[in-house]
Amino acid sequence: MTTEPTDSNEPTRSAVVFPGMGPARFTDVGKFMMIDPFVRKRLVEADEALGRSVLDGFRAEGDDFGVFAQIAFFVNSLSLADRARETGGLDPDYCVGFSFGQKAATAFSGALPFAEAVRLTAELARCEREFFEEQHQELVTLTITRVPEEALGEILLELTERGEFHEVSGYLDEGMWMITLRESVLESFQRRISAIGGYSLYSMKPPAHCRVLTDLRARAEEKVLAGFEIGPPELPVVADHDGSLVTTAEQLRTMLLTTFDHPVRWPPVVETLRARGVGTVHVTGPDRLIHRLDSTTRSFEVVALGPQQALRPARTASRKEQ
Incomplete structure (x- = not known):
């Protein structure tokens, strides 16, 4: 830039x-x-x-x-x-x-x-x-907020360890992100976000902005x-x-x-x-x-x-x- x-x-x-x-x-x-x-x-x-x-x-x-x-x-x-x-x-x-x-x-x-x-x-x-x-009918992009970067990293690492696909699709503001993942794990991911004090705002299907x-x-x-x-x-x-x-x-x-x-x-x-x-x-x-x-x-x-x-x-x- x-x-x-x-x-x-x-x-x-x-x-x-x-x-x-x-x-x-x-x-x-x-x-x-x-x-x-x-x-x-x-x-x-x-x-x-x-x-x-x-x-x-x-x-x-x-x-x-x-x-x-x-x-x-x-x-x-x-x-x-x-x-x-x-x-x-x-x-x-x-x-x-x-x-x-x-x-x-x-x-x-x-x-x-x-x-x-x-x-x-x-x-x-x-x-x-x-x-x-x-293609990629299984993916959604979720917007979340009030999630510190370190805490998000830990949650995403858990997904990695389980072999679950995920990408960060958006860096919106401090603690606010867009995450793309499989729809089948969306609900459990949202519960994990809630457990650390974060909020899930809305999800988009089809997904967006990922490799x-x-x-x-x-x-x-x-x-x-x-x-x-x-x-x-x-x-x-x-x-x-x-x-x-x-x-x-x-x-x-x-x-x-x-x-x-x-x-x-x-x-x-x-x-x-x-x-x-x-x-x-x-x-x-x-x-x-x-x-x-x-x-x-x-x-x-x-x-x-x-x-x-x-x-x-x-x-x-x-x-x-x-």
Whole structure:
């Protein structure tokens, strides 16, 4: 990771952060998508790009991480950034796409036109679905918190000694991790986490961000990304796996592939933004995590804009915790 110190007298910079995706349900965001003018405008172009209604597909799908759930999450994230630009003073110096948020960052940074980014999101989602119908159906990725590194190491060693597969898929904050393991041992692992005072937040299936998904990375590169002309970002992007700056088309393409088989790491992103004078981050999207992390709220003025805040503009979250 390369960072440059900034002059303490330099005007405070800002960044936009597109969050990772949690379970996306039509019942949670359908009303917002139907009435929000920024979403409705984006949906017209998204429907045209796909040749069918995103809302209809999302409503009928019934899968929290399905193809249309992913497209809806992508559209909502960018629409909320549109709203922040028009009504919330968003004019960022840097852009971050965390996990799934990379797709929104690719479009927002100008590296790929919106309609093309919609198609990219859909094709990657289908590619992943086909892959997981064939491989690694037994794996899940669990997010845990309040688990010190040393204690986690001991628990993971126990899995190793039993011959159980596991990988750390995410380094989110102090004591907060994403762990990929077999679904058959998920319940016993959660009990072990609880026994040391930790908490299990949610699990994702299919899994994400681990070395065993190298074949998925190769398939996505060959069958999906090869069909898109991704340009250099007009706005510098901070990579979510190591905090490096992404300024070229090749770097951005590599970042989109790296997310498949490398863990995500939020602390290096925070370090890079701070080192470059960022004092405010706008988290635009249905975020359940990034805007609440201690490392985020300690380091920045956080402006969180999700569907609920957008429906109640006066209550948009903005805070800095010491």
